[in-house]
Amino acid sequence: MSTFAVFGMTASAALADARKKTKTTKPSGKAGCPPLELSPGEWNEVVQRNADAIMAGERVKQLSALFDTPQHAHQFIDLAKKAGACRDLKIRCKAALLDEKGKKILSPKTRMPVIGWADWDPEIHKAA
Template identity: 85%
Template sequence: MAGEKVKQLSALFDTPQHAQQFIELAKRAGPCRDLKIRCKAALLDEKGKQILSPKTKMPVIGWADWRPEAIRAA
């Protein structure tokens, strides 16, 4: 468990509801740590601004903690 990178669990668990169910099952099955729902999103700096790639001038995409309040219905 030491030093592992964040990885996508599976295409089967690609929704927050399924990921939460998996986390609950994993916790019941035995000891585990650092189970949290994350999503790919534009990374932000300390001030809340998007981090831009110096080469492409596009936002840097990386893993961010999933927050249900950040998701808005269209």
Template identity: 80%
Template sequence: MTLAEWEEAVQRNAEAIMAGEKVKQLSVLYDTPQHAQQFIELAKRAGACRDLRIRCKAALLDEKGRTIISPKTKMPVIGWSDWRPDIHKAA
């Protein structure tokens, strides 16, 4: 593979990632809101970014604000939720 072919493959891969909508954890190094916020600020200064938000795994809520319960397990459905300091306080 030549350098030009490699650069083209990297560009295609980057475009596919940027077009996707799947939520992924950045890294365990940024597992606190403070570290994640610092990373977001640095990334925005460094160049083009997409969908940088602090999210956490939490019980999902319906449109009325009630916890969604799984009919199969009778437990709350867990998924990615936007992190807000007023709601997610340390124990």
């Protein structure tokens, strides 16, 4: 069962997100007028500004596929660091989510623990 993944943000992921979210038009500034088209150069500048803002932000996303062991996730982190700028790279695992008091959060419908992504700490998960 694959339960580990790497979360964080890389420059290439930020650029891809910025390309998806950046519109090719800008408002004309006049009421009732259609929006103005951006030239490719202007659009690239806006995309780069948005990518820089994403890299400076706090949002992270899943960067890797699912792994069976944390060692594979560590290898992915090493490769990502060599590939370019990155931030907040963490290994997360699928686990029962806990509330502030450390108790498992139960689904109100099924009364089973809610499963989600939790930060993986090697100290807690050491094999005895």
